[in-house]
Amino acid sequence: MNLRLHIWRQAGPDATGMLKTYDVANVSEHMSFLEMLDVLNEDLIGKGEIPIAFDHDCREGICGTCGMVINGRPHGPVAKTTVCQLHMRTFKDGDEIYIEPWRARAFPVMRDLIVDRGSFDRIMQTGGFISVNTGNAQDGNTLPISKINADHAMDAAACIGCGACVAACPNSSAMLFTAAKVGHLGALPQGQTERSTRAMNMVLQMDVEGFGACTNHLECEAACPKGISVEFIAQMNRDYVASVFGGRD
Amino acid sequence: MRAFGDVWRSNIFQKWVMALTGLMLVLFLIAHLTGNLLIFMGAEHMNEYGHSLRELLHGSAIWLARGGLLVAFVLHVWSAILLTRRNRAARPQKYVKTDWRTSTMASRSMALSGLLILVYVLYHLAHFTLGTVHSQYYAGQTGWEYTLANGTVVPDVYRMVIASFQEPLITTLYVLSMVLLGLHLNHAVASAFQTLGVTNRRISPLVRFLGPVLGIGVALGFCSLPLAVIAGLVH
Numbered sequence A: 001m002n003l004r005l006h007i008w009r010q011a012g013p014d015a016t017g018m019l020k021t022y023d024v025a026n027v028s029e030h031m032s033f034l035e036m037l038d039v040l041n042e043d044l045i046g047k048g049e050i051p052i053a054f055d056h057d058c059r060e061g062i063c064g065t066c067g068m069v070i071n072g073r074p075h076g077p078v079a080k081t082t083v084c085q086l087h088m089r090t091f092k093d094g095d096e097i098y099i100e101p102w103r104a105r106a107f108p109v110m111r112d113l114i115v116d117r118g119s120f121d122r123i124m125q126t127g128g129f130i131s132v133n134t135g136n137a138q139d140g141n142t143l144p145i146s147k148i149n150a151d152h153a154m155d156a157a158a159c160i161g162c163g164a165c166v167a168a169c170p171n172s173s174a175m176l177f178t179a180a181k182v183g184h185l186g187a188l189p190q191g192q193t194e195r196s197t198r199a200m201n202m203v204l205q206m207d208v209e210g211f212g213a214c215t216n217h218l219e220c221e222a223a224c225p226k227g228i229s230v231e232f233i234a235q236m237n238r239d240y241v242a243s244v245f246g247g248r249d
Numbered sequence B: 001m002r003a004f005g006d007v008w009r010s011n012i013f014q015k016w017v018m019a020l021t022g023l024m025l026v027l028f029l030i031a032h033l034t035g036n037l038l039i040f041m042g043a044e045h046m047n048e049y050g051h052s053l054r055e056l057l058h059g060s061a062i063w064l065a066r067g068g069l070l071v072a073f074v075l076h077v078w079s080a081i082l083l084t085r086r087n088r089a090a091r092p093q094k095y096v097k098t099d100w101r102t103s104t105m106a107s108r109s110m111a112l113s114g115l116l117i118l119v120y121v122l123y124h125l126a127h128f129t130l131g132t133v134h135s136q137y138y139a140g141q142t143g144w145e146y147t148l149a150n151g152t153v154v155p156d157v158y159r160m161v162i163a164s165f166q167e168p169l170i171t172t173l174y175v176l177s178m179v180l181l182g183l184h185l186n187h188a189v190a191s192a193f194q195t196l197g198v199t200n201r202r203i204s205p206l207v208r209f210l211g212p213v214l215g216i217g218v219a220l221g222f223c224s225l226p227l228a229v230i231a232g233l234v235h
């Protein structure tokens, strides 16, 4: 198939960017979206042009490195799919595709489609961990955890930190990501000691980074490649206010 | 503990303020609507109700309610403006293309519908409560007294409502504002419960249903007055 792509090109963090149009011919429907961009980049390199910069690593939908907004949807049109797992068969010959980076003040563009997600790391550093010693692998089994709690924690732990929730949110809010982390550790016994300070610190760090406030559009849940539920946001709202009024520290 | 100022300024805390005050306003609206619907029971009931509101607890109840509403309203608008400004700032560079999946016109224009409601509320108070606009219909003027069955002379609120809604301009503004209010509530109610964290997988569908029900119910309820007046059902 032949496609016309409009891709955001920006030379560096302070450069002004703009959409540039590229025609790509003979795209196989078996390619992933990133492979299609690889082909375009080969072509650009051959012509002596600068290839399009985009983030990627595992290319199997588990690492959370890739991400771009395709025709207004983070990770593209298919639900619960990262862009590296998006296949060209979802598009058809003659399609025009707009490709833009995540847009948020807290995710500044570094180059083309690559944004700096250091703000997520800094949120994690304020509370996305536990400080108790959990021992070695076999010690994990000595602490019984109910199936319900284990499943609940796993649902939250599925978050790969890609940032699509922020990109999808009309307010660039990081609530779904942060709630997944707070909810994951909060569902497990090891996470209880720091539960209250964790919610407090991670929430305040979100604000410091300049993410917006949630207005419950639920766009994040729909865009999340791992289907993280907004139920975790409700829980974080509870945990945060509980930590305000009853928090120990 | 963190300094209270940090907490107070935080997005989630401001969201709680907005949700709690918003729900207070919703409760008030339901009470207000119930009172308004007395118009269908005739002049005696409506005027008697208006009179009893002003007399309750020797006249202090109405001032307590007004004070509470004012505080709720000011806090609601304050947090709404604060958060809306932060949310705008959180995305300095817009997308060229957007393709929303779950958000709606109503949910994306809460600040606009809210601000228009604010303008409407000020106008509404100037009209029905203070009589500074459309003063020719004000129930507090001389010649507009109504004598209740028990002999008490009270302002004829019933006549004020009917005379006002016979004016097309007033009715049009009123109906449009109620549509905006309906749109605001359509998103607001479910949003408030989610903000307060009282939702979970089981009750979320119910809560998400409540918004449209209340939004349409409140808007239709309030609109039934001017519509009934125009249709000549109450006179």
Ligand code: HEM
Binding pocket: A214, A215, A216, B015, B016, B018, B019, B020, B021, B022, B023, B025, B026, B029, B076, B077, B080, B081, B084, B107, B110, B111, B113, B114, B115, B117, B118, B184, B187, B188, B189, B191, B192, B195
């Ligand atoms: C009778 C009047 C009003 C009622 C009953 C009402 C009710 C509500 C409720 C229940 C919420 C949900 C809170 C939450 O999501 O946490 C809300 C949100 C909101 N209100 Fe109001 N409101 C009223 C007037 C206003 C006014 C005057 C403004 C104006 C500036 C305003 C602006 C907003 C905004 C921006 C939101 C946030 C939307 C969101 O979180 O999705 N509202 N309102």
Ligand code: SF4
Binding pocket: A158, A159, A160, A161, A162, A163, A164, A165, A166, A176, A177, A180, A223, A224, A225, A226, A227, A228
């Ligand atoms: S919650 Fe979903 S969309 Fe957000 S960072 Fe995690 S995996 Fe990505």
Ligand code: FES
Binding pocket: A055, A056, A057, A058, A059, A060, A061, A062, A063, A064, A065, A066, A067, A082, A083, A084, A085
């Ligand atoms: S590259 Fe790892 S999730 Fe897409």
